Every structure is written in C-alpha cells, then in structure tokens.
Amino acid sequence: MEALAVVVLVGAIIVIGAVAAPRLHVPTPLLLLLLGIAVGFVPQEREVQLPSEAVLVLFLPALLFWESLTTSLREIRRDLRGILLLSTLLVVATAFGVAGIATALGLTWGAALILGAALAPTDATAVGAIAKSLPHRNMTVLRAESLMNDGTALVIFSIAVGIGVSQIDYSGWQITGLVALAYLGGGLIGALAGWGGTLILARIREPIANNALLVVIPFAAFLVAELISASGVIAVVVAGLALSQSGPRVGTPQARQQSLAFWSLATFFLNSALFVLVGIEVHVAVNAVEGDAFGPLLLLTLFAWIAVLVIRFGFQMASVFLIRLLDRRPSQRGRRMSHRARVVSTVSGFRGAVSLAVALAVPTVLASGEPFPGRDEIVFVTTGVVLLTLIVQGLLLPLVIRWAHFEPDTAFDDELAGAELAATTAALEHLTEEAARLGTDAGVRDRVAAQFEEHRALLDASPGVEEDELLRAQDRQAMELRLALLERKRAVMIELRDGGTINDTTLRTMQTRLDREALRLTQPEILE
Incomplete structure (x- = not known):
C-alpha cells in the first residue's frame, strides 16, 4: 500500500503542476520540482527515494528512445562535429574538472571521480522540458548532445566505481577498450535493433501489436547492450534514430496516431515523475549528512556548480576557436553561431535525474566489505548541483535568451509550408490517375479535386501582408x-x-x- 500511496501522491502532484504552471507563468518542470521539495517536508514522505535502478533501466530507455525518435537526423549530421565534441570530450573535461575540485576540498580521488561522472552529462529530459523557447537549431544541438553524453558519463562512472570501490587498476589500453566497446558495441546493437524492428513493424498491421513492439525495442536494445558491457544508452539512441528514418515507411496511420498519443502521455508522466522525485530526494540527501559536514559540502556544491558552468563555456569557446583555425571552408562559416549563443548553451546545460541516479547507484561498501567513504557526500553534492541548474539556470534562461537577440527562426515553418505545397501539388497531378485506378465517379473526383485546388491556392498564395492575413483569418474561420x-x-x-x-x-x-x-x-x- 505504501508504494501505491506514493504513486497516487506523485500523480496528484503532476496533475496539479500541469494545471497550475501555465497560470503562474512558470515552467512546469520547475513547479513540479518545487512541489516535490514541499512534499518532502511531510515526515511520512521523507523516506521516499528516487530508485536509481528504475531511472537507469526503466525511465532512461523510454525517454531517450522517444527523444531520439523525434530528433532530426539531418540536423544532427549538420552539427555532428560539435555534438560529438560536446558529448564526449566535454563530459570527460567536466568529470575530471569537478573531480579535481572535490579532491582539493577533501573527497578521496575515487569518490571525487564518481561525483564528476555524475555531474558531467546534461539531462535530455530537463533540456527538452525547460529549453523549449530556444531556436530550433540550438534546441536540436542541445537535445542531441544530451542524448549522447549519458553514454560517456556512464562509462566514466563504471571506471570510477572500479577504481574507487573494487580497487581495480586499469591500464590505458583497458580504458580504451571499455570506451570502444561502449560506443561501437552500443552503436552496432542499436543499428541491429532499428533494422530488425523495421522489418517486423512492416509486417504487423494491427496498431496495438505494432506499438507494443515499438515499446519493447528500446528496452531490448538496452538489455542486450548491457549484457555485453556495451552502452545501453548509445544502443537506444541509435535504435531510435534508425527507426525515425524507417518509421514513415512502415506501419499504418492508426498505428502512428496511437503511437503519438501513447508516447506523448507516457513520456510526460515519466518526465514529470522524475522532477517530483528529485524534489523529494533533496530531503533524503540532506538528512544523510552529519551537521558538521553541512557547511563544507555546501561550499563544494557551489564550487562544483560554478565549475560545471565555467568548463562548459570555456570548452565551447576553445573548441570553436580550434575548429575555425583548422576549417575555413565557406560551409563551415555558414554554420557558425555567435558567442552569445554559447552563453545560452552554457545556461541551458541542465543536470537532472540521470545525474542523481548515477550518484545513488554508488555501492555502499568497498570490495573489502568496509563502507564506501564519501557516498553520502556524493549524493548531497549531486542533488545540490541538480537543484541549482534546474532552479537558478531555469529561471535565468528566458532572460539570457532575450539578451542573446536570436534572429527569428522560421526555417521549420518555411520547410513545413514548402513540403505541404509540394505534397498537395503532387497529389493533384496524380488525382486523375488514382481516380481511374479506383474507379471513382467523376462527380466525386471533381469534388475532391476542387477541395485540393482550394487548399493549394491557400498554400501557394504570395499576397501582401494584409491579404495574407485575410486569407489566414478566413481559413481559421472555416476551421472554427x-x-x-x-x-x-x-x-x-x-x-x-x-x-x-x-x-x-x-x-x-x-x-x-x-x-x-x-x-x-x-x-x-x-x-x-
């Protein structure tokens, strides 16, 4: 019954937050986080903990799969170099930078490196939920980075746990092998999952069965990858990107509509539950720390947060300078972003439930059976940094976006309008042929043709501003x-x-x- 009570409580908070946030003009994730913190003051709820295993095995595959399934592969290719740098080298730099600060402030090297691994990756769910007001390209880069960098962070985490808990002495070649296995093995399994899933989905016409398989694919890819010590995160992301390319060619309209409805609701609840549980987890982290350690840990939390921001901004500036120095092609110049955009990217680098799940996954004892020193400190600092990024950076982001003066981003709308016009024109060109093939009556054919012609005329109109607004208003009135x-x-x-x-x-x-x-x-x- 206690588990059921937690489910009902979290569900009620999600509904309240979803209804209240638009009225209060506050991002829904931030309000859910604050409500979770408030609920944590209730004595009976202070023992509720965010299950690390559930986040890494249940929440993460589902959320990353849907994010990758709805991310543009073409736009990832356009900025692939920058995305790879951010999702690999930046994660390593952040992990070791935070570890260096934590060591200087008293943590052992093993515990410090685990803390660095926990704080290194940005959180895809937090980025997707809070940074929606960013221009389309900036948002795509952030989402793609967040999808990939979890894999790098989890590799660092496994190495750090091996060093700090199991006392394993890794050689350089062993570390290289672990990284190669994580990325290459995870990528191969993800590609196979996407390819095999496409073949099966093409043969399943029942919408329920089709979508049931779509739910199984990310968990199967994650499981197989983890069984061979590859990256389950990379496998899920690659599978999602592969299916994003083949998905439009398989399945039925009913299956696609059902899929959109299911995944939209499921990911909303999973995302929201994570923010609520992170808020409640704050109290667990605070209560686990002794009073005399509270001050030094607050100082470490502040320094770690500042380090995360400074390293992220500094890495972007250094990598951009190096790329511009080595690559002077006109195409490279056309992809450049302003330095203000890098400030926005720095502020948008939220940490979330994945960081906290990594911290909570730290074993409680060493290989020798003794308690692992620093585990409570890792959880406390990670929780504090997650709160600072979500609350402080989340509230600052709209102001920073306005300061950045981004140009109006109409690329998506222009593409959508062009694609709809091209598709409607092609349909009209083949209307007579299709009507003959289907044996459609002439009257029905002409009526459908008139409807398509009217729609194309609206799409193809190039009037002045006032006339354009009039046509849009008439179209909206007809719809209403x-x-x-x-x-x-x-x-x-x-x-x-x-x-x-x-x-x-x-x-x-x-x-x-x-x-x-x-x-x-x-x-x-x-x-x-």
Missing part, C-alpha cells in the same frame, strides 16, 4: 465553423444515446469518427 458543426453533431449523438435511440457502442463509434475529423482539422495547431 467546421469544429462547431462537429460539436453540434456530437451533442445530437449524445441526446440520441440518452433518449435510448442508439446504444453506447454506436455513440462511441460515431464519436471516434468525429474525433478523427476534429484532429484532422486541428493537427497543425497540435504539432505546433
């Missing part, structure tokens, strides 16, 4: 009228059911049809 008529039809159906003229099954069937039509009309707004 159709939606109002659909609601009128829905009301009549409910009255027929209430009067006993039709049964509940008939009502549900009709309501499903009306909902599909309403979604068709409002789909562009939903996607925005």
Whole structure:
C-alpha cells in the first residue's frame, strides 16, 4: 500500500503542476520540482527515494528512445562535429574538472571521480522540458548532445566505481577498450535493433501489436547492450534514430496516431515523475549528512556548480576557436553561431535525474566489505548541483535568451509550408490517375479535386501582408465553423444515446469518427 500511496501522491502532484504552471507563468518542470521539495517536508514522505535502478533501466530507455525518435537526423549530421565534441570530450573535461575540485576540498580521488561522472552529462529530459523557447537549431544541438553524453558519463562512472570501490587498476589500453566497446558495441546493437524492428513493424498491421513492439525495442536494445558491457544508452539512441528514418515507411496511420498519443502521455508522466522525485530526494540527501559536514559540502556544491558552468563555456569557446583555425571552408562559416549563443548553451546545460541516479547507484561498501567513504557526500553534492541548474539556470534562461537577440527562426515553418505545397501539388497531378485506378465517379473526383485546388491556392498564395492575413483569418474561420458543426453533431449523438435511440457502442463509434475529423482539422495547431 505504501508504494501505491506514493504513486497516487506523485500523480496528484503532476496533475496539479500541469494545471497550475501555465497560470503562474512558470515552467512546469520547475513547479513540479518545487512541489516535490514541499512534499518532502511531510515526515511520512521523507523516506521516499528516487530508485536509481528504475531511472537507469526503466525511465532512461523510454525517454531517450522517444527523444531520439523525434530528433532530426539531418540536423544532427549538420552539427555532428560539435555534438560529438560536446558529448564526449566535454563530459570527460567536466568529470575530471569537478573531480579535481572535490579532491582539493577533501573527497578521496575515487569518490571525487564518481561525483564528476555524475555531474558531467546534461539531462535530455530537463533540456527538452525547460529549453523549449530556444531556436530550433540550438534546441536540436542541445537535445542531441544530451542524448549522447549519458553514454560517456556512464562509462566514466563504471571506471570510477572500479577504481574507487573494487580497487581495480586499469591500464590505458583497458580504458580504451571499455570506451570502444561502449560506443561501437552500443552503436552496432542499436543499428541491429532499428533494422530488425523495421522489418517486423512492416509486417504487423494491427496498431496495438505494432506499438507494443515499438515499446519493447528500446528496452531490448538496452538489455542486450548491457549484457555485453556495451552502452545501453548509445544502443537506444541509435535504435531510435534508425527507426525515425524507417518509421514513415512502415506501419499504418492508426498505428502512428496511437503511437503519438501513447508516447506523448507516457513520456510526460515519466518526465514529470522524475522532477517530483528529485524534489523529494533533496530531503533524503540532506538528512544523510552529519551537521558538521553541512557547511563544507555546501561550499563544494557551489564550487562544483560554478565549475560545471565555467568548463562548459570555456570548452565551447576553445573548441570553436580550434575548429575555425583548422576549417575555413565557406560551409563551415555558414554554420557558425555567435558567442552569445554559447552563453545560452552554457545556461541551458541542465543536470537532472540521470545525474542523481548515477550518484545513488554508488555501492555502499568497498570490495573489502568496509563502507564506501564519501557516498553520502556524493549524493548531497549531486542533488545540490541538480537543484541549482534546474532552479537558478531555469529561471535565468528566458532572460539570457532575450539578451542573446536570436534572429527569428522560421526555417521549420518555411520547410513545413514548402513540403505541404509540394505534397498537395503532387497529389493533384496524380488525382486523375488514382481516380481511374479506383474507379471513382467523376462527380466525386471533381469534388475532391476542387477541395485540393482550394487548399493549394491557400498554400501557394504570395499576397501582401494584409491579404495574407485575410486569407489566414478566413481559413481559421472555416476551421472554427467546421469544429462547431462537429460539436453540434456530437451533442445530437449524445441526446440520441440518452433518449435510448442508439446504444453506447454506436455513440462511441460515431464519436471516434468525429474525433478523427476534429484532429484532422486541428493537427497543425497540435504539432505546433
């Protein structure tokens, strides 16, 4: 019953936060974090802990898979060099930089390196939830970095645990082998999972079964990778990116709509639950530390947070200088970002539940059976840095974005409009051919052609500003009228059911049809 009570409590907080955050003009993740901290003051809830194993085995595969499935591979390729540098070398630099500070302030080298590994990666869920107001390209780079850097951090963590807990003396070649196995093995398994998943998905026409397999794929890829000591994170990300390319060619419209609805809701709940549990975990971390160590640990937390920011900004500036020095091609110049964009990227480098899960995964005892020194300190400092990045940086980010003066980012909207025009034009060109193939009546064919022509005319219009706004307003009015008529039809159906003229099954069937039509009309707004 205690576990059920926690589920109900976290669910209630999620609903409250989702409703209240827009009204308070506060990012939903920040409000959920603060509500989690507030709930932690209740004595009965102070013992609730964020399960490390659940985050690394349940939350992480699902969240990373959906993030990679909805990330543009083309845009990753465009900025691949920078993304690889940020997700590998920056993680290593951050881990060792934080470890050096922690060692100077009293932690053992083994505990300090584990702390560095925990704080090194940015959190994909936090970036996706809080940094939504960033321009499209900047957001894509941050998301891609966050998807990849967990794998690097977990490799460093496993090496640090081997050194600090199991007293393993790694050679340089052994470390190189571990890194190669993590990336190459994880990448290969992810590619196989994406390829095999595509073959099976293409043969499954039932929407439920299709989406059930889509849920299994990331966990299977993660499991197989971990069994051979490769990176489960890399396997999940590669599988998601592979399926993002093949997905549009397989499955059915019903399966894709069902998938979007399921993953949107599931990832929202998983994301939100993580922020609530991180807030509650603050009290567990504080209570585990003795009073006389509280002050020094607060100082270490502050220094570690500053180090994370300084190393991130300094690394970006140094890598950009080096790239510009070595690569002077015109194409490289066209991809350059301003230094203000790097300040925004620094502030957007949130840490989250993955960092805390890594800290909580530290074993409590050494290989000799003695307690592992510094575990409580690692959890305390990690929790503190996560709070500082989410709260302080999260509140500063909108101000920093306004200060950066980004140019209006219309690339996505322009691409969308161009693609819709091209698709509509191609459909019209093949309309007569398809109507003949299907044996469609001439009257039906002409009516459909007129509807497509009207839609293309709206897409292809190049009027002045006032005329363009008028066409958009008329288009919106037509949509609103159709939606109002659909609601009128829905009301009549409910009255027929209430009067006993039709049964509940008939009502549900009709309501499903009306909902599909309403979604068709409002789909562009939903996607925005």
